[in-house]
Amino acid sequence: MNSPITVPYTNEQAGELNISYEISDNGEIQEIICTIVGPRFPIWLQLRKFSLMSQRKDSLYVPLFSEANNSKNLATSLFIDEVYTSIMSREKFKVWVA
Numbered sequence: 001m002n003s004p005i006t007v008p009y010t011n012e013q014a015g016e017l018n019i020s021y022e023i024s025d026n027g028e029i030q031e032i033i034c035t036i037v038g039p040r041f042p043i044w045l046q047l048r049k050f051s052l053m054s055q056r057k058d059s060l061y062v063p064l065f066s067e068a069n070n071s072k073n074l075a076t077s078l079f080i081d082e083v084y085t086s087i088m089s090r091e092k093f094k095v096w097v098a
Helices: 075-092
Strands: 003-008 015-026 029-036 051-057 060-064
Touching: 003 075, 015 075, 029 075, 051 075
Parallel strands: none
Antiparallel strands: 003 015, 015 029, 029 051, 051 060
């Protein structure tokens, strides 16, 4: 089931972007598949669709590094991090912080 979320971004050119996401849980690995929806798509954002992975340990989620998400420009990578934080907070999943 897809869920909508609006994610603010501190880049003055973006404002807010609408995202549809779906969460799947495969044992101890969680995957969140995100798609930017709507006609608004800023030029700095080089991905229209991306996935976020976490490993569940006890009741905490540890974000997993994705080369595909971080091989783009810095603004895209930072926005993807903001999306992850917003979704995990909204879903009330506790993220492990070093």
